[in-house]
Structure formats: C-alpha cells, structure tokens
Amino acid sequence: xxxxxxxxxxxxxxxxxxxxxxxxxxxxxxxxxxxxxxxxxxxxxxxxxxxxxxxxxxxxxxxxxxxxxxxxxxxxxxxxxxxxxxxxxxxxxxxxxxxxxxxxxxxxxxxxxxxxxxxxxxxxxxxxxxxxxxxxxxxxxxxxxxxxxxxxxxxxxxxxxxxxxxxxxxxxxxxxxxxxxxxxxxxxxxxxxxxxxxxxxxxxxxxxxxxxxxxxxxxxxxxxxxxxxxxx
Numbered sequence: 001x002x003x004x005x006x007x008x009x010x011x012x013x014x015x016x017x018x019x020x021x022x023x024x025x026x027x028x029x030x031x032x033x034x035x036x037x038x039x040x041x042x043x044x045x046x047x048x049x050x051x052x053x054x055x056x057x058x059x060x061x062x063x064x065x066x067x068x069x070x071x072x073x074x075x076x077x078x079x080x081x082x083x084x085x086x087x088x089x090x091x092x093x094x095x096x097x098x099x100x101x102x103x104x105x106x107x108x109x110x111x112x113x114x115x116x117x118x119x120x121x122x123x124x125x126x127x128x129x130x131x132x133x134x135x136x137x138x139x140x141x142x143x144x145x146x147x148x149x150x151x152x153x154x155x156x157x158x159x160x161x162x163x164x165x166x167x168x169x170x171x172x173x174x175x176x177x178x179x180x181x182x183x184x185x186x187x188x189x190x191x192x193x194x195x196x197x198x199x200x201x202x203x204x205x206x207x208x209x210x211x212x213x214x215x216x217x218x219x220x221x222x223x224x225x226x227x228x229x230x231x232x
Contacts, residue, residue, distance in 0.1 A: 025130055033183045041199040059095050063089070089146065133229040144222070151207055156204075160230060162226070164226040171222070182208065
C-alpha cells in the first residue's frame, strides 16, 4: 500500500503509507470484534465539504424496519408493533436540495462515492482488513432524536466488510449514538464514538448496534456515509 494510489486525492496521505497499513491490519486482526478505527481519514477540505452537504444541502426520507423482516415497512406498521419487534428508524439520503446539485459540496459527495468503487480503494480496504473484497454498496444516513438501530449483523448475502464514516463535527459523547460492537460475549463492550471524520471498519458478521440518542442531542443529527464491501 503506497501513498501514490488514486485515493490519495481524498484520503489523508498519512494513512496510505506501508507502516500505517500494517498498523491498521494488526489492530483489526487483534480486535475481539474484528474492527479498527481510523481517525481523520479524509483530507480536511473533503471532510468539511461532505459535512456541509449532508447537513445543509441534502434531503432525506425516513425508513422503518421490523425484526425478522428484510427491508422497509410502513410507518404505521412500525408504530403499531411492540417495542421489542422494532429494528430500526433512520433517514436515508434522498437527493440534493434544489440548486445544491451545482455546488462543490455535492460534487465532492459524488466523487467520494465514485472513488469508493475504484480498485485502489478496494485495495486499501483489503490491506487493512486482510479480506478479499469485491464490489461495494453505500448508504448515506441521518440519525436524530427518536431514531434507533438495534442489535444485528450485516451478514446478508455476500457482505464481508462493513464501514461507517462519521460526518457530524463537534460530536459530544453526552449525545449518545455511539456504535457498540459485540466480541461474542453479548456485552457490547466495544464502543466507537461518532467522532467527526473518523472511519470504523468491522467484519460484517460482527453483532453491533447504535446506542440511543439522549435528550441533549436536541435538533442535531448524526450523519454517516457507510456501506459494505462484498466478498470477492
């Protein structure tokens, strides 16, 4: 893994050295939940433009899900279901708002999505995880007060590696919303705070959940760009 690969145009170059790659690979392999966190992944201007797009220029639609059912259900069905049967409530990116499609922030978002599909990006994620990876699918989300995502795995189809990039500046631990990972003991003791411009990678088979948001969150939201690499 070298610093002259294509993703050096958007990833901070310090993460692309051989030494950094070996360090992340060792951390991932040693973690009980098969995970690693990379702080300040993106070059600062890229992260700032993505954050502005997500918070100011994007429109979202709220989706609802129930346990034991793949995909989305109607809001009425979700609200009528017992609390124990509810799987998730969160907002998915729908489109750019109005003339935001002409903005550099939206262009940056599209460029990062395209870059994630490149062979060089796949090589980076393979080097960190040690997994043989193929195609990638992405999910851009907004989670706010009242939203939830309970314990589950991403082990669906050929998904092999999950990733989440946090895009809300100044996140406070008191707001909740951290990613909780299970090491197999069911305690969900491994927690990842949604620190701005940090990336968490974890095995798609790992059980995980998002901690509830607290009243201190107010009208703020947790924005993420995540997804899954499929097995090659």
